[in-house]
Amino acid sequence: MRRSGVAKFPNSVQLFKFCQKVLMDQKGAKVHDQEVGGILNFNPSDCSHWKRGEKNVKSVFALAKLADVLGLEVSLVHDIASGHSRLEEAYYEYKEGQTYHATIKKALEGGIEGLNKARTMVEAFVNSLHDKAEFSTPPLYLPEILRFFPFITIQPIEMMDKLSRILRKKPGQYTIHFRKGELKPQTRMSMAKDIARIIFEGERQRFPELGPQKDHLVAFEEMVFTANLLAPKSMLIEEMSKMDSRRNMISELSAMFWVPKSLIGFQLQDTVRSGQKVFMSIEADKALDSVWSETKFMPL
Numbered sequence: 001m002r003r004s005g006v007a008k009f010p011n012s013v014q015l016f017k018f019c020q021k022v023l024m025d026q027k028g029a030k031v032h033d034q035e036v037g038g039i040l041n042f043n044p045s046d047c048s049h050w051k052r053g054e055k056n057v058k059s060v061f062a063l064a065k066l067a068d069v070l071g072l073e074v075s076l077v078h079d080i081a082s083g084h085s086r087l088e089e090a091y092y093e094y095k096e097g098q099t100y101h102a103t104i105k106k107a108l109e110g111g112i113e114g115l116n117k118a119r120t121m122v123e124a125f126v127n128s129l130h131d132k133a134e135f136s137t138p139p140l141y142l143p144e145i146l147r148f149f150p151f152i153t154i155q156p157i158e159m160m161d162k163l164s165r166i167l168r169k170k171p172g173q174y175t176i177h178f179r180k181g182e183l184k185p186q187t188r189m190s191m192a193k194d195i196a197r198i199i200f201e202g203e204r205q206r207f208p209e210l211g212p213q214k215d216h217l218v219a220f221e222e223m224v225f226t227a228n229l230l231a232p233k234s235m236l237i238e239e240m241s242k243m244d245s246r247r248n249m250i251s252e253l254s255a256m257f258w259v260p261k262s263l264i265g266f267q268l269q270d271t272v273r274s275g276q277k278v279f280m281s282i283e284a285d286k287a288l289d290s291v292w293s294e295t296k297f298m299p300l
Helices: 010-027 033-038 044-052 060-070 074-082 087-110 112-133 142-146 185-202 218-230 233-242 249-257 261-273 282-294
Strands: 152-157 164-170 173-179
Touching (some): 010 033, 010 044, 010 074, 010 087, 074 087, 087 112, 087 185, 087 218, 087 261, 112 142, 112 218, 142 185, 152 185, 164 185, 173 185, 185 218, 218 261, 233 261, 249 261
Parallel strands (some): 152 173
Antiparallel strands (some): 164 173
16 A cells, blocks of 8 residues: 655655656657666666655666766756756756757858857847946846846746746736746746847847847857856856866856856857857866866767
């Protein structure tokens, strides 16, 4: 007879559900419980205990194997097992990693020159926002930026299916609903992406400096806007130069800027891709090299 009540190890329940959801996404089909347990060579009984939270899956070897088989960042799996990330937030980061790859690939359809011009344009746009907001110390608080976009408001509500969503109240007026409760890095990023969608798609005509919309570049523009709004490269490089390279710098930068690790990873990749690495100090250059293996970098 099954026990009722709260699971003994709730983080393990979240981990099981996350692994199952990732497998389903990768296979494009329903995944049986034992397929998840099979990754760790669990028998049906152990698998059932894991799923119900009666077995604590937290050893570094088990988490490393889950990450390896599923092709995930080890830190992402650790965050779920430790309770630092919930299922929805962890899955959001997993999907964002896929989005980065697809977005870069599509943006390159128009050639590298077009991609570089789009990056430069968006970064200049974001820098002007930071200057007006007098942003100098991370993290950035979104209300500091939204005062320059009076047609966008934000409102916390009870949400279960998404971290945030856009509600168009009337032509030219928008509200971004976000999940009520503790504001997680993933929710902040989701909100910033919603702001980007409104600016670069819905209200682009308000900002002539952005130029006409190009379908193959707009997703890349929004991604660059989101990343640079929350974790500008210059500030990221400056903070890296101050850190002990022996520490987990991805995690520390993520906490400092209050953003997901996936966003830090994208910014470090784009720093190299754009050639900005050559302008780093020796200390920052060494720091970037030290975190290279911590993130699954996309081909340049």
